[in-house]
Amino acid sequence: MSPIPAPLTQGSGKMQSVWTVSDSDGTPFTPLVVLELASDTNEEAIKWLLSRIRDKEQNGGAELLVEQLLSGGDGGEKGNPNVFLVGSTLRRLLHGAEDVGLFKEFNDGSMRGFTYSNRDNFRDFQDDGEGFLSVAECQYIIKHELDTLRAKDEANVPGYPKAKLYPGKSIIRRLQSKSILIQVFPLHDKEELKRLSFSWYKKVKLSFQPLDVIRHYFGEGLALYFGFLEYFTLAMLPMALIGIPYYLWDWEDYDKYVLFAVFNLVWSTVFLEAWKRSSASLAYGWGTLSRKKAFEEPRAGFHGVLGFNPVTGREEPVYPNSRRQLRIYLVSVPFVVLCLYLAFCIMMVYFDMEVWALALYELEPSFWTGLFLFVPSIIYAVVIEVLNLLYRYAAEFLTDWENHRLESSYQNHLVLKVLVFNFFNCFASLFYIAFVMQDMVLLRQSLATLLITSQILNQIMEAFLPYWLQRRRNKRAHRRLKRALAGERPQELPLPQQVQLEADMCTYLGTFDDYLEQFLLFGYVSLFSCVYPLAAVLVVLNNITEVYSDAFKMCHVFKRPFADPASNIGVWQLAFETMSVIAVVTNCGLIGLAPQVKAYFPDSDTQLILLVVCVEVMYTARLSCTRCGMLDCKGLPLESVRG
Known part of the structure; x- marks a missing residue:
């Protein structure tokens, strides 16, 4: 599998990335997302997390590329050693684009959901797909893969007995709630940001x-x-x-x-x-x-006893x-x-x-x-x-406490x-x-x-x-x-x-x-x-x-x-x-x-009130008719939808 090349920017040609790192197996990749763990994170927990990120998708992993950032300090100051750069191969990102339901322009000019098997029929897909996905889309796909990392048979985060886990629990959410994972964020592209x-x-x-x-x-x-x-x-x-x-x-x-x-x-x-x-x-x-989401994933913060989803066929x-x-x-x-x-x-x-x-x-x-x-x-x-x-x-505290699934x-x-x-x-x-x-x-x-x-x-x-x-x-x-x-x-x-x-x-x-x-x-x-x-x-x-x-x-x-x-x-x-x-x-x-x-109503406030109410009702009814007659539920003219 080839590493992700630098994507194309909007009307500006190929983005020249000056940063390239290599995964533990020697695969070079462009870093897109940063994971920062606490500086005193247990080594056992770090190895476990990295193995889950690198593991194959069929084994419950994210199948991403990740490498530790070296020389985090500057000017003689010692930085946090537990900072990791995450990227991906191009093939993995293209499969991820299909998983998240990404829509792209088809050869006939219509917008269709991307599928890896049909990739050559999309307008901007050339050669091996270099530049087909923007950096923002790649980062979104990586975030989706990280968010969907779920615990399997682990009872707790390795090295942290109090950080309980159960099958189906979001790993990233648990690490964040226990202050083991400090932050996850996508990297800026300085040249593209300068033009923007x-x-x-x-x-x-x-x-x-x-x-x-x-x-x-x-x-x-x-x-x-x-x-x-x-x-x-x-x-x-x-x-x-x-x-x-x-x-x-x-x-x-x-x-x-x-x-x-x-x-x-x-x-x-x-x-x-x-x-x-x-x-x-x-x-x-x-x-x-x-764009349609076949099934909206449960929130990372959603918790409960492990059960079986009859629609998706997965445990959650x-x-x-x-x-x-x-x-x-x-x-x-x-x-x-x-x-x-x-x-x-x-x-x-x-x-x-x-x-x-x-x-x-x-x-x-x-x-x-x-x-x-x-x-x-x-x-x-x-x-x-x-x-x-x-x-x-x-309000945020109460809504979190209500434990909404979606x-x-x-x-x-x-x-x-x-x-x-x-x-x-x-x-x-x-x-x-x-x-x-x-x-x-x-x-x-x-x-x-x-x-x-x-x-x-x-x-x-x-x-x-x-x-x-x-x-x-x-x-x-x-x-x-x-x-x-x-x-x-x-x-x-x-x-x-x-x-x-x-x-x-x-x-x-x-x-x-x-x-x-x-x-x-x-x-x-x-x-x-x-x-x-x-x-x-x-x-x-x-x-x-x-x-x-x-x-x-x-x-x-x-x-x-x-x-x-x-x-x-x-x-x-x-x-x-x-x-x-x-x-x-x-x-x-x-x-x-x-x-x-x-x-106009010097002797009767009742007539004035009735007139105002009638005007309100007529205007609101006219507005409802206009909305139903001219627009579909998404706001497009019905003629264009039929066409």
């Missing part, structure tokens, strides 16, 4: 992001996030352009928002429907739209669904309700502070007491961010917990002001303060802090490496030093927080921007900064994440669509509260 950085964020330009190149380097999941971020920002430009003159027109008259509310509810719906079409087009071109952990449901409804749900009650109490304290600030201003009107009117909203905005952060950790189920329950609390925590006060107090002046002030304060905090945490940490880390690393490298540039670092630099980088935890931030910004704009039209302007400015800061972090702050072959934005699509439905109801309610509308 230059075309992505190093020059300010009025053009679209290089989504195909991002996808090629980081995978479809991250490329779809940046595609959504770009699409969302462009979709808000009309809102921002209309919002500026609208704000200047009625900045002293808070009741002239009816037209903007009508535009708002139409925009929030059209934007999401258009995004589904764009997302489907991207996924089709990348070969993930039709089994956990009673009834016990999981008891944990959800007797523990998780009451905890979420308790947190919502706590958020409600904090909201009422905020309103008491607003009353106090207003009374102080009315008692002695001045510039300084006028500033105090904004203090309660600023404090409340900071408290909201802190509560959201604390609740996030609690990663998709785990993500759905986690997203639901986080969204319910974040929605209530961020928007409950605005709903109370709008529909209970019916104070549009306070609503505009609160929305502006919450939005501006949250964006300032997010920019500090997501842009300035990572940039400062990266500069500090680079200076420290260059001081350590100066004696060993004699002034060589970072891109010319030897492999051991490059691995050490990447091992010290922060770990990217996925797109969850990024989508959550955009979800909340979408809520601020779609729900109440009619009373504060500058909301869209602020979000556009925030997202432009977000594109560049996120791109910089992905390239130079975080370790390279493993590719995620996603076909859409997942459960977040449903979350945004739910928010758009709430936005329709909210904007119709605000229209009903407008003095211009109330003037």
Whole structure:
């Protein structure tokens, strides 16, 4: 079997890899993934793990190539000796591509699931398949093979009697939970990363992001996030352009928002429907739209007694669904309700502070007491961010404890917990002001303060802090490496030093927080921007900064994440669509509260309420018909599907 050659990059020819190592049997390979064990790991455990990684697939091994990284220290400092480089032969990767259901372009132009036996009929497969798989795809395949390493008849990890194992238990997960395995991460390719950085964020330009190149380097999941971020920002430009003159027109008259509310509810719906079409087009071109997983593998963190899966015919952990449901409804749900009650109490304290600030201003009107009117909203905005952060950790702990079998189920329950609390925590006060107090002046002030304060905090945490940490880390690393490298540039670092630099980088935890931030910004704009039209302007400015800061972090702050072959934005699509439905109801309610509308029903609030409800029902029904009649479930026009 031949070692994996350097793959092809997107439109840039062959990637020249300067690093090659050899396996214990002398087979040379390009290192793609790094395994770092604790420095004091038992030798018996190391030998056992390496043997399982190298063992044949039919024997329950991963059949990968692995070799220890030598000379891990730099500048006279002694590094961790238990760092291992993982690669693979090309044939093993091609078989792995079939196992994970990778889609590639067929000779007739269609996208089909790759099969090794039919490999010569795929368009980009030439000779022995050199360059057929991207580096990101190779790293994803290696991760899949490592994750599917399961214990056989071992009772515990060799050398660690307390690290219990049972047949079917994930080896990698057990080693990580016992702090034997510190981290697993894919290596960056410095030359390809340099080209990506230059075309992505190093020059300010009025053009679209290089989504195909991002996808090629980081995978479809991250490329779809940046595609959504770009699409969302462009979709808000009309809102921002209309919002500026609208704000200047009625900045002293808070009741002239009816037209903007009508535009708002139409925009929030059209934007999401258009995004589904764009997302489907991207996924089709990348070969993930039709990708199917025959059977989703159990999560690495899923545990239970060993049982038999009647579908796959394999042994795997089994956990009673009834016990999981008891944990959800007797523990998780009451905890979420308790947190919502706590958020409600904090909201009422905020309103008491607003009353106090207003009374102080009315008692002695001045510039300084006028500033105090904004203090309660600023404090409340900071408290909201802190509560959201604390609740996030609690939600992750509870979802882990519920022991979901599939990663998709785990993500759905986690997203639901986080969204319910974040929605209530961020928007409950605005709903109370709008529909209970019916104070549009306070609503505009609160929305502006919450939005501006949250964006300032997010920019500090997501842009300035990572940039400062990266500069500090680079200076420290260059001081350590100066004696060993004699002034060589970072891109010319030897492999051991490059691995050490990447091992010290922060770990990217996925797109969850990024989508959550955009979800909340979408809520601020779609729900109440009619009373504060500058909301869209602020979000556009925030997202432009977000594109560049996120791109910089992905390239130079975080370790390279493993590719995620996603076909859409997942459960977040449903979350945004739910928010758009709430936005329709909210904007119709605000229209009903407008003095211009109330003037048509001076003697009957009942008629006004019935009219607003009818408009909401008709609009929602029309939206449902449009979705069912024009689109299939993936967002593609039915005509193209039939064709």
